[in-house]
Amino acid sequence: MMWTLLNRAIIVFVFVFLLLPLVFVVVTSFGDAAMTFPPRSFSLEWYGAIPQPFITGLKVSLIVGGSTAFIAAVVGTGAALAITRGRFRGLKILAMFCLLPLMVPSLVIAVALFQFTGILWDIARIEIGGTLIGLILGHTAIAIPYVVRAVIAGHAHFDPTLEEAALNLGASKWRTLLSITLPVLIPGIVSGAVFAFLVSFDDVPIALFMGGDEATTTMPVKIFTSIEYSMKPDVMAVSALVIYVSLALMILLEKTLGLERFFGTGRA
Amino acid sequence: MKRLLLAAAGLLSLTLATTAGAQQVTLRVACYGGLFTESQQKFGGSLFSTRTGIKIEWIDGNPEDHLAKLIASRGRAAPFDIVYLEESNQARAAEAGMLMKLDPKVVTNLAHLYPQAQNREGYGPAMLFWSVGISYNAKVFAEQGIPEPKSWLDLWHPKLERRFAFPDIAQGTATDLIIGTARALGGNERNTDAAFDKLGQAKPLYFYTSSSDLRAKFRAGDVWAAVWNNGRSWGMIDEGFPLKFVYPTEGGHGKLSTIDVVTGTKHPKEAMMFINQVLDPLTQLGQANQIPYGPTNKLLAPVLAAYPDLAQKFPASPEALEKLYVPDVKAVNDNYSKWVDQWNRKVKK
Amino acid sequence: MGRFAALRVRWGLLALPVIAVLLLAFGMPIASMTANSLFNHAGPGRVGSNLTLVNYINFATDPYYLGILVDTFALGFVVVSICTVLGYPVAYFLARTHSRWRGVLMFLVIAPLLVSAVIRNLGWIPLLGTNGFVNWALQALGLTDRPIALVNNFLGVVIGTTHALLPFMILMLTTVIQRINPQIEEAAVNLGATPWKNFTQVVLPLSMPGLIGGYLIVFTITISSYTTPAMLGGHRVTVMSTFVAQQIRFVLNYAFGATCAVVLMAVAIALTVMATRQSERGS
Numbered sequence: 001m002m003w004t005l006l007n008r009a010i011i012v013f014v015f016v017f018l019l020l021p022l023v024f025v026v027v028t029s030f031g032d033a034a035m036t037f038p039p040r041s042f043s044l045e046w047y048g049a050i051p052q053p054f055i056t057g058l059k060v061s062l063i064v065g066g067s068t069a070f071i072a073a074v075v076g077t078g079a080a081l082a083i084t085r086g087r088f089r090g091l092k093i094l095a096m097f098c099l100l101p102l103m104v105p106s107l108v109i110a111v112a113l114f115q116f117t118g119i120l121w122d123i124a125r126i127e128i129g130g131t132l133i134g135l136i137l138g139h140t141a142i143a144i145p146y147v148v149r150a151v152i153a154g155h156a157h158f159d160p161t162l163e164e165a166a167l168n169l170g171a172s173k174w175r176t177l178l179s180i181t182l183p184v185l186i187p188g189i190v191s192g193a194v195f196a197f198l199v200s201f202d203d204v205p206i207a208l209f210m211g212g213d214e215a216t217t218t219m220p221v222k223i224f225t226s227i228e229y230s231m232k233p234d235v236m237a238v239s240a241l242v243i244y245v246s247l248a249l250m251i252l253l254e255k256t257l258g259l260e261r262f263f264g265t266g267r268a
Numbered sequence: 269m270k271r272l273l274l275a276a277a278g279l280l281s282l283t284l285a286t287t288a289g290a291q292q293v294t295l296r297v298a299c300y301g302g303l304f305t306e307s308q309q310k311f312g313g314s315l316f317s318t319r320t321g322i323k324i325e326w327i328d329g330n331p332e333d334h335l336a337k338l339i340a341s342r343g344r345a346a347p348f349d350i351v352y353l354e355e356s357n358q359a360r361a362a363e364a365g366m367l368m369k370l371d372p373k374v375v376t377n378l379a380h381l382y383p384q385a386q387n388r389e390g391y392g393p394a395m396l397f398w399s400v401g402i403s404y405n406a407k408v409f410a411e412q413g414i415p416e417p418k419s420w421l422d423l424w425h426p427k428l429e430r431r432f433a434f435p436d437i438a439q440g441t442a443t444d445l446i447i448g449t450a451r452a453l454g455g456n457e458r459n460t461d462a463a464f465d466k467l468g469q470a471k472p473l474y475f476y477t478s479s480s481d482l483r484a485k486f487r488a489g490d491v492w493a494a495v496w497n498n499g500r501s502w503g504m505i506d507e508g509f510p511l512k513f514v515y516p517t518e519g520g521h522g523k524l525s526t527i528d529v530v531t532g533t534k535h536p537k538e539a540m541m542f543i544n545q546v547l548d549p550l551t552q553l554g555q556a557n558q559i560p561y562g563p564t565n566k567l568l569a570p571v572l573a574a575y576p577d578l579a580q581k582f583p584a585s586p587e588a589l590e591k592l593y594v595p596d597v598k599a600v601n602d603n604y605s606k607w608v609d610q611w612n613r614k615v616k617k
Numbered sequence: 618m619g620r621f622a623a624l625r626v627r628w629g630l631l632a633l634p635v636i637a638v639l640l641l642a643f644g645m646p647i648a649s650m651t652a653n654s655l656f657n658h659a660g661p662g663r664v665g666s667n668l669t670l671v672n673y674i675n676f677a678t679d680p681y682y683l684g685i686l687v688d689t690f691a692l693g694f695v696v697v698s699i700c701t702v703l704g705y706p707v708a709y710f711l712a713r714t715h716s717r718w719r720g721v722l723m724f725l726v727i728a729p730l731l732v733s734a735v736i737r738n739l740g741w742i743p744l745l746g747t748n749g750f751v752n753w754a755l756q757a758l759g760l761t762d763r764p765i766a767l768v769n770n771f772l773g774v775v776i777g778t779t780h781a782l783l784p785f786m787i788l789m790l791t792t793v794i795q796r797i798n799p800q801i802e803e804a805a806v807n808l809g810a811t812p813w814k815n816f817t818q819v820v821l822p823l824s825m826p827g828l829i830g831g832y833l834i835v836f837t838i839t840i841s842s843y844t845t846p847a848m849l850g851g852h853r854v855t856v857m858s859t860f861v862a863q864q865i866r867f868v869l870n871y872a873f874g875a876t877c878a879v880v881l882m883a884v885a886i887a888l889t890v891m892a893t894r895q896s897e898r899g900s
């Protein structure tokens with residue numbers, strides 16, 4: 001009884017703890033220009049006045065985050081399968097290598113990448129600095145560990161007899177891989193891809209160094225560089241808007257497709 | 269490894285679009301971002317593009333990060349053509365040979381700048397003046413019976429314990445705090461030992477790097493006083509917050525924001541033309557009206573004299589500039605790594 | 618051969634893309650950057666050409682630097698422990714619930730991460746500040762008579778970092794727990810296991826892979842995170858990442874900055890190897 005009660009208390013506490021700082025963001029987005037908290041007056045004007053650069057930045061962030069999530073999910077799943085199923089020398093080193101980007105402060109990665117773009121230009125005449133490709137590449141590097149770890153975790157308790165049965169019934173190995181192995185891994189891959197997106201969506205240092213003009217400036221960079229000179233509720237409005245839109249999208253997906261497909265099919 | 273790199277490189281180059289080398293000249297300008305970049309574009313960039321047909325592309329970031337990019341690309345193609353820096357990182361960039369000297373025949377506005385704004389070695393001038401002083405919540409000070417700050421040392425008042433903010437050493441303003449404290453104690457830029465002992469005894473609520481964060485803490489009532497700059501303080505005063513911005517009797521500090529042409533640019537002449545536009549009275553007035561930092565073009569003095577409400581927010585006249593103490597940038601740069609180390613060990617705790 | 622021998626796939630080959638991407642976007646850049654640690658510092662922004670170990674010796678012989686390293690890993694352990702204790706019940710609930718709102722609840726767990734860290738951290742001021750909600754509540758309840766410092770110190774960094782990393786722990790654990798067959802637990806309960814016994818002897822061992830994954834992720838990001846320690850620590854708390862940032866961005870001492878990054882990486886690798894060995898032995 002005590003056990004259940006404690007559990008419930010923790011669950012409620014965690015949700016309150018996670019969501020509380022967002023209250024400030026949402027409330028001030030409806031507030032007055034000076035961002036007093038609690039606000040002296042309420043209005044919707046900031047939602048109508050979200051500056052164009054934030055919207056452009058949001059688009060760039062979505063493109064970069066989406067591409068990062070996709071690439072990291074694909075290559076990361078491959079690596080996870082190699083780590084869990086492979087039997088080759090250097091497997092442990094590979095596992096560690098796939099975790100390494102998390103152990104280096106992202107500012108160091110950002111400066112290193114920027115310097116490396118110069119070297120890359122010197123030896124191969126390829127410019128990735130200030131391009132979307134460079135940005136996506138940098139984010140993919142820091143996102144891969146999440147996918148690899150999530151897929152490895154999701155691969156636990158995998159029952160190999162499923163695959164054997166499929167093979168015995170005459171399915172080709174690729175068919176088996178696609179229709180038996182992959183569906184079981186989907187929840188892990190999806191959470192890995194979600195992580196990858198979030199990591200990209202929140203990063204400042206790499207985006208700051210690899211980005212350049214408007215077309216390669218992400219929303220966090222735009223926010224980071226702009227609030228030092230003017231802090232208005234419009235920043236809060238655009239941040240809150242991201243939450244509303246994703247929440248609406250989430251509910252819509254749940255009602256139409258059923259999110260169980262993404263989060264739940266892994267049940268044994 | 270090399271083969272792998274080449275293969276990957278080949279793959280990348282396939283997907284990279286090549287930009288057509290049209291006649292159109294585009295200047296890449298590394299600026300501070302946000303409202304500052306917006307007003308530079310509004311009052312300078314768009315005028316310039318209309319007059320010359322040259323396109324301006326803005327790259328946002330902190331001066332430190334612009335400098336880091338310049339260092340990383342030393343000996344290679346410049347990552348941008350023009351860069352907005354602060355005086356101290358300008359000196360470092362110049363020392364490393366990353367900045368070009370300006371041609372006064374192209375940058376004709378150089379002749380009209382205050383002497384304090386000129387760069388002695390011929391690099392980019394100050395495009396605006398700002399100043400460092402003490403900002404405090406006058407309402408709370410009155411309620412608590414804390415006397416108005418007259419000296420840098422007044423921040424050590426016992427009633428202010430855990431109620432004031434210092435800039436972190438990552439902020440240029442921290443060097444002003446160090447020098448200001450040193451001067452209040454009889455030292456100077458090259459004699460700061462007493463200042464560090466004094467700073468080590470201070471009990472600030474925290475050390476800020478972000479002005480937006482400090483602003484929020486002033487608003488929340490967590491912070492009652494801070495060593496801050498004129499522009500951001502006036503931003504809050506104009507919103508009706510009971511803040512006051514004062515210079516201590518030892519003298520407020522005068523600070524310069526600079527603009528330079530980057531070595532290795534393909535368009536040095538056009539870049540200098542752009543700088544000339546930034547130094548133009550019209551652009552400078554627009555800028556000062558948007559964010560209250562002071563223009564450096566003295567042709568504006570009579571105009572500003574006619575608008576005292578605006579002029580009170582920044583050093584706007586030769587006399588006002590004379591009253592400010594301008595720290596020796598060379599001494600700051602020479603001592604900076606030592607100061608950071610002392611700060612880490614003595615002050616930050 | 619392994620358990621997955623039936624599918625005749627050379628699994629190792631699937632790692633090639635990741636190796637290529639990581640070498641190009643991380644391995645080679647970091648290798649060339651950290652090579653700076655073996656050279657002398659020749660003034661701001663300049664790395665000298667004398668091969669030397671002086672940076673490492675400076676680091677290893679100065680209690681101040683070693684203290685930063687200790688604080689960093691202490692932070693990692695504290696945060697990962699809190700994340701595990703708080704995250705597990707939530708993950709278990711999310712994995713087992715049949716609520717129609719499960720998807721939305723999962724979303725709410727990650728929602729805070731959709732807001733930029735800089736903005737998110739501003740949200741803590743009205744909550745944890747001197748005049749913030751928590752201090753108001755504590756004083757109203759008579760638990761304390763003067764405001765407690767909840768931010769601008771180590772505690773603030775712990776609160777902020779835990780907040781930012783809990784979602785990762787929860788999602789990681791949920792992925793694994795939902796793959797544990799509920800019938801195993803039902804069987805255990807039917808055989809008379811108490812909830813505690815069921816948890817410690819059945820569920821917990823089976824969710825080890827998630828715990829390891831979550832632990833590795835949370836621990837490693839904590840020790841290398843920057844924005845939250847900087848903002849919620851009030852620049853009073855120094856951890857390796859904030860120190861490295863200071864050396865690289867402001868002091869422009871690339872040699873020593875790189876040295877610290879290498880030390881951080883090396884210790885993190887050693888601890889990770891130890892942790893995984895330990896857990897392998899345990900299972």
